[in-house]
Amino acid sequence: MTPDTPTASSTPVVEVSNLVKRFRRESGAVVNAIDDVSFEVAAGDFVVLLGPSGCGKTTLLRAIAGLETPDQGAIRIGGRAVFSAADRVEVPPERRDISMIFQSYALWPHMTAFKNVAYPLQSRRGRKVAKDEIARRVRQALELVGVGELETQYPGQMSGGQQQRIALARALVNNDELVLFDEPLSNVDAKVREQLRFELVSMQRKLGFSALFVTHDQTEAMELAHRIAVLDSGRIAQFGTPRRSTTGRPPATSRSSSARSTRSSARSPRSRETAWSSTPRTGGSWGRAWAGGSPSVTGWPRCGVPSEESSVARSPAR
C-alpha cells in the first residue's frame, strides 16, 4: 500500500490507465460506467470530458478523487500511484491533494461563506494551517472569485451564481495542482454561466492548476478546453483540441497543445487526437462540429439510462 514517489516535474498531473468501473443495478443488470479508459492530464492542462447523461463522466471524476473504487486499472496523480487494482493501492480522497467542485454547490447551509471556504483548510489531515493564514487564504480566494463582500453571508442568503462562486473559492483555496469540476455551471443562468466560464479560464491561467472539467454542453467544452475527450458509454470515443480560430477567441493558453496531444495519443491508443471547430453547431449535434474527425459520428454517443443526481453523494464536506 506504499504509494510511489513523485518523479520529474514534467510528469502528468493525472494518468488514468485502463480504468474499469462496473455497477450492479437493483435489477441485477451490470453497467460498465467506465469501460477501459486511459488518458493523461498534463501540468496546466484544461481537459474537458464531454458526453451525454449516463455516459460515466461523474463516475470517472469520482474514481480520480477517490470517492469510487474502480474494478480494474490504475490512477496516478503527480506521478504517485493513488489507485492500482493490480498492486492493491488505494489512497483515500483526503490524501490525493485534489479539489472537486460539484453541480449542486454543496455548501454547508449553516456556515457563512467564510467558513465554507475555510473548511478544506481546517479539515485536511496532517497539514495544520495557522488561523491567520487560513483567514488570509480564504479572503484571497473570495476576492479572486469576486465575492469578497459576502464572507459573512449564509448560502441561503445568496443567489445561485454567488453560491457557485463560493464553491469555486472553496475548490481553489487549497492551491491544489488538480481541480475536478463536475458540471459546476449548469445550475446558474446563461449570463452568469458565460461570465463564470470566462473567469474560470483566466483563473486557471493565473493560478496554473490543471483542470478536468465535466460537461454535456459542447459550447462550454469549446470555450474552456485545451483538449476535449468525448465519452461514449464509459469509453473515450474521441480526443481532440478545440479549434477556436473561427470564433475569433484566442486559445485558452499559449502553451503548445500539440506536444501534449502527441504524448496523450501515444499513451492512449484508443483515443484519436484531432481538432474541433466551434462552428457550425447545428441542432446541438456535436458530431457535426467535428472537424476532421470520424464521419461515423453524427450525434450524441450512445449512453445508458440517465443517471440520477442523487446517485452521486454530494456531501458538502467535499
Ligand SMILES: Nc1ncnc2c1ncn2[C@@H]1O[C@H](COP(=O)(O)OP(=O)(O)OP(=O)(O)O)[C@@H](O)[C@H]1O
Ligand atoms: N451507485 C451507482 N449504482 C448503480 N449504477 C450507477 C451508480 N452510479 C452511477 N451508476 C450508473 O453508471 C452510469 C454512469 O453514471 P454517471 O453518473 O457517471 O453518468 P454521467 O455521465 O455523470 O451522467 P449525468 O450527465 O447525468 O450526470 C449510469 O448508467 C448510472 O446509472
Ligand SMILES: [Mg+2]
Ligand atoms: Mg454526472
